[in-house]
Amino acid sequence: MAWVYLSRVVAGPCAALSALIETVGVIEAARAVRECALPEVLQGPTEARRGIDRAEADLAWIESAGGRVLTPDDAEWPAWRLLGLGQLDPAHDEAGAVPLVLWVRGRRSLLESTERAVAVVGARCSTGYGNHATGEIAGELAARGWTVVSGAAFGIDGMAHRAALAVGGVTIAVLACGPDRPYPVQHDRLLAEIAETGLVVTEYPPGTSPHKHHFLARNRLIAALADGVVVVEAGIRSGARNTVKWSRRLGRPAMAVPGPITSAASVGCHRMIREGEAFIVTRADDILDEAGPLRLSLPGAVPSNPEDNLSGDEALIYAALPTIGCRLPRALAADTGLPMPGVRATLSALEIAGLVACDANGWSRTASPPATSTEAITAAHDQHR
Amino acid sequence: MAWVYLSRVVAGPCAALSALIETVGVIEAARAVRECALPEVLQGPTEARRGIDRAEADLAWIESAGGRVLTPDDAEWPAWRLLGLGQLDPAHDEAGAVPLVLWVRGRRSLLESTERAVAVVGARCSTGYGNHATGEIAGELAARGWTVVSGAAFGIDGMAHRAALAVGGVTIAVLACGPDRPYPVQHDRLLAEIAETGLVVTEYPPGTSPHKHHFLARNRLIAALADGVVVVEAGIRSGARNTVKWSRRLGRPAMAVPGPITSAASVGCHRMIREGEAFIVTRADDILDEAGPLRLSLPGAVPSNPEDNLSGDEALIYAALPTIGCRLPRALAADTGLPMPGVRATLSALEIAGLVACDANGWSRTASPPATSTEAITAAHDQHR
Numbered sequence: 001m002a003w004v005y006l007s008r009v010v011a012g013p014c015a016a017l018s019a020l021i022e023t024v025g026v027i028e029a030a031r032a033v034r035e036c037a038l039p040e041v042l043q044g045p046t047e048a049r050r051g052i053d054r055a056e057a058d059l060a061w062i063e064s065a066g067g068r069v070l071t072p073d074d075a076e077w078p079a080w081r082l083l084g085l086g087q088l089d090p091a092h093d094e095a096g097a098v099p100l101v102l103w104v105r106g107r108r109s110l111l112e113s114t115e116r117a118v119a120v121v122g123a124r125c126s127t128g129y130g131n132h133a134t135g136e137i138a139g140e141l142a143a144r145g146w147t148v149v150s151g152a153a154f155g156i157d158g159m160a161h162r163a164a165l166a167v168g169g170v171t172i173a174v175l176a177c178g179p180d181r182p183y184p185v186q187h188d189r190l191l192a193e194i195a196e197t198g199l200v201v202t203e204y205p206p207g208t209s210p211h212k213h214h215f216l217a218r219n220r221l222i223a224a225l226a227d228g229v230v231v232v233e234a235g236i237r238s239g240a241r242n243t244v245k246w247s248r249r250l251g252r253p254a255m256a257v258p259g260p261i262t263s264a265a266s267v268g269c270h271r272m273i274r275e276g277e278a279f280i281v282t283r284a285d286d287i288l289d290e291a292g293p294l295r296l297s298l299p300g301a302v303p304s305n306p307e308d309n310l311s312g313d314e315a316l317i318y319a320a321l322p323t324i325g326c327r328l329p330r331a332l333a334a335d336t337g338l339p340m341p342g343v344r345a346t347l348s349a350l351e352i353a354g355l356v357a358c359d360a361n362g363w364s365r366t367a368s369p370p371a372t373s374t375e376a377i378t379a380a381h382d383q384h385r
Numbered sequence: 386m387a388w389v390y391l392s393r394v395v396a397g398p399c400a401a402l403s404a405l406i407e408t409v410g411v412i413e414a415a416r417a418v419r420e421c422a423l424p425e426v427l428q429g430p431t432e433a434r435r436g437i438d439r440a441e442a443d444l445a446w447i448e449s450a451g452g453r454v455l456t457p458d459d460a461e462w463p464a465w466r467l468l469g470l471g472q473l474d475p476a477h478d479e480a481g482a483v484p485l486v487l488w489v490r491g492r493r494s495l496l497e498s499t500e501r502a503v504a505v506v507g508a509r510c511s512t513g514y515g516n517h518a519t520g521e522i523a524g525e526l527a528a529r530g531w532t533v534v535s536g537a538a539f540g541i542d543g544m545a546h547r548a549a550l551a552v553g554g555v556t557i558a559v560l561a562c563g564p565d566r567p568y569p570v571q572h573d574r575l576l577a578e579i580a581e582t583g584l585v586v587t588e589y590p591p592g593t594s595p596h597k598h599h600f601l602a603r604n605r606l607i608a609a610l611a612d613g614v615v616v617v618e619a620g621i622r623s624g625a626r627n628t629v630k631w632s633r634r635l636g637r638p639a640m641a642v643p644g645p646i647t648s649a650a651s652v653g654c655h656r657m658i659r660e661g662e663a664f665i666v667t668r669a670d671d672i673l674d675e676a677g678p679l680r681l682s683l684p685g686a687v688p689s690n691p692e693d694n695l696s697g698d699e700a701l702i703y704a705a706l707p708t709i710g711c712r713l714p715r716a717l718a719a720d721t722g723l724p725m726p727g728v729r730a731t732l733s734a735l736e737i738a739g740l741v742a743c744d745a746n747g748w749s750r751t752a753s754p755p756a757t758s759t760e761a762i763t764a765a766h767d768q769h770r
Contacts, residue, residue: 133646253724258643258655261518261667270643270667273658279726280665282646282655290724319598335596337396339429 002030003071004055007101008205009033009046012217015097016041018072026071061206066195067105067179072098076111078225084250085224096220096249099203103179106199113170113199117147118291119226119247121240122156123233127265130233133257134159135166137230140284142169149174149226151218152187152194156232156240161194168197174222175202176214183210201225219243228253228291230281234268241268244278253290255281310355313338313346318355318365326362387415388456389440392486393590394418394431397602400482401426403457411456439590446591451580452490452564457483461496463610469635470609481605481634484588488564491584498555498584502532503676504611504632506625507541508618512650515618518642519544520551522615525669527554534559534611536603537572537579541617541625546579553582559607560587561599568595586610604628613638613676615666619653626653629663636737638675639663661729695740698723698731703740703750711747 003026010017020042021029032038033046034053062069070077088096104110120138122130134156138148142164150157152173164171173194175183179202182188194200203221204214219239223229223246234240234256244254256278259266272278281287310318316336321327333343347363350356357366388411395402405427406414417423418431419438447454455462473481489495505523507515519541523533527549535542537558549556558579560568564587567573579585588606589599604624608614608631619625619641629639641663644651657663666672695703701721706712718728732748735741742751 129645129647136647257646258651258658258665260514260645261521261642262514266643267667270665273643273665274667274671276730279724280643280655280658282652282659286659290726315601316598319601320596334433336598337430337433339432342429 001055001059002026003101004058004069004205005030005053006033007069007103007203008052008054008058009049010100011049011205011208012203012214013097013099014042014045016045018098018100021100026073058206062103062105062179065105065179066107067103067200070102070104070110076109077102078111078114081114082224084252085220088249099221101203103202103205104199105179105195105201106197108170108199110172110199110201113147113172114149114225115147116145116292117149117172117226118287119149119222119229119243120156120160120232121150121222121229121243122160122231123235123238123240123265123268124153124155124157125235125265126155126159126233127259127263129259129263130156130265131159133259134232135163137232137257137284137287138163139167139169141287142171143167144284144288145169146288147172147198147226149222151176151222152183152191152200154184154186158187158190160232161190161198165193165197171198172225173198173200174218174225175200175204175210176218177210178202178204178206178208180206181209215239216242220246223247223250223252226252226291228255228287230255230257230287231269231272231278232257233259233263233265234272235264236267236271238268241272241277244272248277254278255287255290257281313342314350317343317346318350321356321363321365323365326359326364328362332363386440386444387411388486389443389454389590390415390438391418392454392488392588393437393439393443394434395485396434396590396593397588397599398482398484399427399430401430403483403485406485411458443591447488447490447564450490450564451492452488452585455487455489455495461494462487463496463499466499467609469637470605473634484606486588488587488590489584490564490580490586491582493555493582493584495557495584495586498532498557499534499610500532501530502534502557502611503672504534504607504614504628505541505545505617506535506607506614506628507545507616508620508623508625508650508653509538509540509542510620510650511540511544511618512644512648514644514648515541515650516544518644519617520548522617522642522669522672523548524552524554526672527556528552529669529673530554531673532557532583532611534607536561536607537568537576537585539569539571543572543575545617546575546583550578550582556583557610558583558585559603559610560585560589560595561603562595563587563589563591563593565591566594600624601627605631608632608635608637611637611676613640613672615640615642615672616654616657616663617642618644618648618650619657620649621652621656623653626657626662629657633662633733633736636739638737640666640672640675642666659726661726661731661733698727699735702728702731703735706741706748706750708750711744711749713747717748 033050082098086098118141138160142148147170148160148164149172150160161171177183182191219242229243229247231240247254256269256272273280320332320335329343333340356363418435467483471483503526523545527533532555533545533549534557535545546556562568567576604627608628614628614632616625632639641654641657658665705717705720714728718725741748
C-alpha cells in the first residue's frame, strides 16, 4: 500500500525517493511524504500529489485487470536488468533512475521474460518495407525464444508486437501512461492480447495520461529490459534515437536496420549507422551476434570464396579455370602466360588444397566449399584479414 | 614500339618486367625479352608470346581509334595515383603491380581526369532501386566536378557511366580486355560515347579477350585511379568486394550504399558495412566526406608516439595489440569488451591510418607509422564518428 501510494505521488521514476526508501524503509518513507517531513530535494517532486491516496482502489483495479504491482522487494523484480539504471549519474538525468515500482499486466514472470529479450522499435509512420522488415525480424527473434520488447506505438512498435504474437512468442509492451490507458487507443485490442500471453508494463499509476517526458523515461525502460535495441525505421528526428541513446548508456548494443536511401523513414537508421551510434543489422542472426551470448568461432572453418585466399600463380590458374567444365594445362599456359612446368606445379598445389580436380577431360574446379554457418563465414573472414 | 611489344608479351601487369625496364631501359628490356636473355623470374611470363611482335599494327590501330599508349615516361601518366600499387608487396599478389602501359581512348588527359575521381561500381544484376540510387549518386558526383570511374559492366557500372554522361560530367571506363573489344558487346555504343567525352582505359593490348583474372587486375586499376570506391549494390559474392579490397589495400576509403534488407542485391553491401570493410554512404555528400580532401586538424609536428593521438575505441584496440606479433579480432573483442563489428571497424580505421596491418596470422602494429599519420588518424577518426 505504501509503494502504491508513493507511485501515484511521484508518477514515474524518482531517484531521491528510491534512496529514501532504501534508507528508512517504504512505510516510513510514505509517512514522511504524507507529513512532508522530507529533505528539500524531495519536497518539489511530492508536493503536487502527496495529498492523494488511492492506493486501495489502485490495487483493487490492477488485481481486477489480472495484474500486480512489482516493487524492488519482489522476487520477480528484474533487478539485474535495472542495475545499470541505478549506476547512471542521477544528477545528469532524473529519468535515468531505477523505477520506483512497475505496474504489470499479464501472467508471466517479468524476471523470466526478460532473461533473453531484444527491443524492436521505430517510426510511427512506418512504410510497407519497414513493416515487412519488422515482421521478419521480430517474428524470427520470437520464434527463437527471444522476448520482443517495444512501446506499443503505431508503425514499427505495433508490428513488432504483432509479429511476436503471431508466432506464439513472448512480447512486452512498455507504456508511457497508466496501465488502464490503452495508448494509442486504436491499439486497445492489441494491448489486451499482449496482456493475455505476454506482459504490459508501466511505471505510471492508473489514470496517468501519456506526456512527452513520460515517453523519454519509458524509452529508458525499454532499453533497460532488453539485451539490445534494434531500430527498424526512423526518420531524421525519430524518438527511436532516444531509445538507442539509453541502450548505449547502459552498455548494451544499439542496432539499426538499413533501408532504401530514397526512403525518408530510413534516414535516421542510416545516420545512426554512419555516426557509429548503431550497428547495421539485416536479420535475426546479426542481432543475436550483437545481443546474444558470445559465440566462438569454429576452428577449421572454410572460407566462403577460395579465390580470396589465393595469390600469385595459384590465383591466376584458378581464375583461368571455368566455373563449370574443364581445361587442359596447355590452354591454361596460353591464357596465363605461365610455362607448362609452372602450370602443372600450380595445379598440383591447388589439387592438394582441394580446390581443383582432374579427370580424363582435363582440370576443373571442385564444387565450392559450402559456407555452413554465419560463424564459418565470420571465422573465414577473420582469417583473411 | 618497345613498350607496345612488351605490353602484348605479358598482357597485363608484370612487376618483374617493370623492374627490369627501370633498370636497363625499355629498349634494352625489349631486346632481352626477344632474345630470352632474361632472369629466371621473367622467363615464364614471357615464354608464350615473346615471339609475337605486332607493335606497329597495334600503334596504328590505337591511333586510328583516336587513342594512345601511355607509358610511365609520359607526362600524362598518373604516377601518384598508381604509386600505391608499386608499394604493395609484389610477392604477395602479382596483380598488385603498377601497370606496364595503359591503352587509352579519348581526348582528355588521364592525369587531370583522375585528379578528383570516385569509383562507383556494383552488381551486374542490379535492381530498379540500385539503378535509381546509382543515377542519383553518380550524377551528383559528376555534376560537382568529380570524375566517375567504373568498369562498363551491365547494371550498376553502366548506370554510373550513363549518369555522369547525362550531366555532362567526366567518366572513365576501365576494361578487362583490349581497347578494341567492347565488353559487354551490348555496351558498344556506351563505350563509344565514353571515349567521346571521357576516357576508356585498359592494360591489355588490342585483341585481348576478357578473362576472369583480367577482371581482378582491372578492379585494382579502378581502385587505383580513384580517391575511393563506392559499391551501390552487391550480391553476397559480388566482384565489387574485390574492388573494395584493393581500395583498402591502397589506403583509400571503401564505401557501400545500403538498400532494402529484403533485396539480395544489397546483401553484399550490408555485409561489407557490418564487417567494417566499407563505410555506409547514402548521398554524394557522405562520399565526399570520406573521399574528399583530407581535413587537417594539427598544423606541424607529427607525434612520435601514435598512441598519443588516439582516443576511444581506437586507443583501446591499439593498446590491446602486442608490440611484436599478431592477434585475432576475437581476442581483441574479448580483451577490450568491444563487440566484434566495433573491433573490425576500429581495426579498419587504424589500418587506413597506417598504424596496424593484417596478414594470415591476424592483426599487428605496423613497424613505423607513415609520415602522414597525423592527418590519416584525424581523417580516419572523422570518418568514424
